[in-house]
Amino acid sequence: xxxxxxxxxxxxxxxxxxxxxxxxxxxxxxxxxxxxxxxxxxxxxxxxxxxxxxxxxxxxxxxxxxxxxxxxxxxxxxxxxxxxxxxxxxxxxxxxxxxxxxxxxxxxxxxxxxxxxxxxxxxxxxxxxxxxxxxxxxxxxxxxxxxxxxxxxxxxxxxxxxxxxxxxxxxxxxxxxxxxxxxxxxxxxxxxxxxxxxx
Numbered sequence: 001x002x003x004x005x006x007x008x009x010x011x012x013x014x015x016x017x018x019x020x021x022x023x024x025x026x027x028x029x030x031x032x033x034x035x036x037x038x039x040x041x042x043x044x045x046x047x048x049x050x051x052x053x054x055x056x057x058x059x060x061x062x063x064x065x066x067x068x069x070x071x072x073x074x075x076x077x078x079x080x081x082x083x084x085x086x087x088x089x090x091x092x093x094x095x096x097x098x099x100x101x102x103x104x105x106x107x108x109x110x111x112x113x114x115x116x117x118x119x120x121x122x123x124x125x126x127x128x129x130x131x132x133x134x135x136x137x138x139x140x141x142x143x144x145x146x147x148x149x150x151x152x153x154x155x156x157x158x159x160x161x162x163x164x165x166x167x168x169x170x171x172x173x174x175x176x177x178x179x180x181x182x183x184x185x186x187x188x189x190x191x192x193x194x195x196x197x198x199x
Contacts, residue, residue, distance in 0.1 A: 040078040045071055050086075053168040057177030064175040066093060068168070073161045083155040085164070089114075089143045097140035097197035103157040105133040110152060113145030138197065159193030166190070 048069070055065025068087035072079050083103075089095065089112070097117065111127040117140045118131060124144070125131070133139045135156075143149050155161075166186050169175050178186070187196060 040080070043072065043077045047086075051076055052171040053164070054171050054175055055164075055168045056175055058167070058183045059178070059180045062177045065168075066090065067171065068164065070161055070164070074158050075161075079158070081157065083153075083158050083161045085153050085161070087151045087153065089141065089149040089151060091143055091146060091148060093143045093149075095139070095141040097138055099136050099138050099195050099197075100133070100155065100160055100193060101136055101195065102159055102192055103155045104135050105139070105156070106154045107131040107133060107139070107141070108152040108154075109141075110150040112143060112147050112149030114149055115142045115144050116140075140197075159190070163187075163190035163194050 050069040050071040052067065052069050054067050057063050057065065066087050066089055068085055070076055070083075070085050072082060072084040074080060107130070109125060109127060109129045109131070113124065113126050114129075115122065115124050116129075116131055117138070118133065119137050127149075131139070131141075141149075141151075163186060166189070167178060167183070187194075
């Protein structure tokens, strides 16, 4: 938690009550943000709001993949520190084995039943389960239940969301499977953010 100096807080409250200027225009401290760092913008999003996308098919899996929603990242809300997304994993669907070299991840399974492989551990979990995935730890999730899994993921650093954008299309657009060359190029380009296990 960040503690604000009482004198600054009182000045900010007096300015707001006085109505002479909106709080957003009163500088409380000098800005040290670089020109290329996005400005964070507060967001309030309903369950289905955000940047809705569908994973493109890929070699060996030609059908469109799961629907996901990018909710907070450098392009949605301007966060330079976090990525937050939701995804639906269909019955029989899976998150293939992969690891994130540069970010920790928290995966929260809101519903359903899954077999989770995390590092050297395998466990069957149910709705309400939390999985903490330290950077560089192998993870895969298989939906083994009779319903879709609604999952929430939070990453400690941006990067993976750009791979997700490159290998998906906005919901409603034509979904053409990735060629092997496109898939290989995307995996190589984003290897700092995600590495998939060879089948």
